[in-house]
Amino acid sequence: MTxxxxxxxxxxxGPEVMGExxxxxxxxxxxxxxDAKIENELVGGCCYDAHGVAVTDETVEKxxxxxxxxxxxxxGPKWDNVPYEGRPEAGLLxxxxxxxxxxxxxxxxxxxxxxxxxxxxxxIVEGLDIMIVRELTGGVYFGEPKEITDLxxxxxxxxxxxxxxxxxxxxxxxxxxxLAKKRDNRVMSVEKxxxxxxxxxxxxxxxxxxxxxxxxxxxxxxxxxxCAMQLVRNPKQFDVIVTDNLFGDVLSDxxxxxxxxxxxxxxASLGAKDASGKACAMYxxxxxxxxxxxxxxxxxxxxxxxxxxxALRYTFELGADADLLEKAVDKVLADGLRTGDIxxxxxxxxxxxxxxxxxxxxxxxxxx
Numbered sequence: 252m253t254x255x256x257x258x259x260x261x262x263x264x265g266p267e268v269m270g271e272x273x274x275x276x277x278x279x280x281x282x283x284x285x286d287a288k289i290e291n292e293l294v295g296g297c298c299y300d301a302h303g304v305a306v307t308d309e310t311v312e313k314x315x316x317x318x319x320x321x322x323x324x325x326x327g328p329k330w331d332n333v334p335y336e337g338r339p340e341a342g343l344l345x346x347x348x349x350x351x352x353x354x355x356x357x358x359x360x361x362x363x364x365x366x367x368x369x370x371x372x373x374x375i376v377e378g379l380d381i382m383i384v385r386e387l388t389g390g391v392y393f394g395e396p397k398e399i400t401d402l403x404x405x406x407x408x409x410x411x412x413x414x415x416x417x418x419x420x421x422x423x424x425x426x427x428x429x430l431a432k433k434r435d436n437r438v439m440s441v442e443k444x445x446x447x448x449x450x451x452x453x454x455x456x457x458x459x460x461x462x463x464x465x466x467x468x469x470x471x472x473x474x475x476x477x478c479a480m481q482l483v484r485n486p487k488q489f490d491v492i493v494t495d496n497l498f499g500d501v502l503s504d505x506x507x508x509x510x511x512x513x514x515x516x517x518x519a520s521l522g523a524k525d526a527s528g529k530a531c532a533m534y535x536x537x538x539x540x541x542x543x544x545x546x547x548x549x550x551x552x553x554x555x556x557x558x559x560x561x562a563l564r565y566t567f568e569l570g571a572d573a574d575l576l577e578k579a580v581d582k583v584l585a586d587g588l589r590t591g592d593i594x595x596x597x598x599x600x601x602x603x604x605x606x607x608x609x610x611x612x613x614x615x616x617x618x619x
Contacts (some may be wrong), residue, residue: 263540265323295325305342368511385499427493
């Protein structure tokens, strides 16, 4: 059975890191009978330059038909002054919305070899393994009204609306509980119920679902500002964190820096399964387009490669292949290879392609 993967590399370092992902996919085709067909399309600023929109209708339809979408990064100062609806990020948001990718999974895993690269002390982050489950298609990023209005007398008012429904909260919480059962069986639900009515609803609905279906999972609740502090103070207290779109955006970036670099972290955005069992899915690194180093061959491809490992695990249900790829990355780091963003004294600095070469070599060795 041929697997169909759509690659939308995007802007900045996106094409460079996704180029290494293509090489890894090719290795799995040749050595693990993966049998994937790759198609490439534009998204973000490059798509705006070519078509006047951040993503075309045709690309969205291809994404819906694909088994998995691999995205690089979008945006950059080149497009700071384009119309709001044409901004590069609009392409990413449309893909998430039209593919109904409501569950964003962001692991924060600290590789042993990188514990000293974190801005926190080794004992705080060594062995860190958190999964942040972020609701992705609701909340303040999509709520209406969303507007800027002129009030007169030189005053303007900006409005964004935080909106959640019972079904939106329950379905993301269910993902978190299911993941926890495969991990350490603990969920921390995060909101701001002390000042936000949507937070009250979030708290009540997660608590109700827990009692109905997941009472065997340990559930705790924490306010979002406290969670941000606790991630820096004692991150290993967490297993699975489930939260809304806005707080998930902020907290996952905080968690990413605990691991040493944004260049190390993958993510998965998953939809619900249809009647045939197919679910739309998009996988992307957490890092941005890094236009300052684009084209220099210095970008770290590991987050994108680990995003493909997540695709192997969650879309293609090839856990052994995902484990193999993650072990290959671990081996390369243990051998002392580093891109600039994770460089440490005494290590060997390499570029994007050299890191890809090393991971491919490690795959070959581990594969026997």
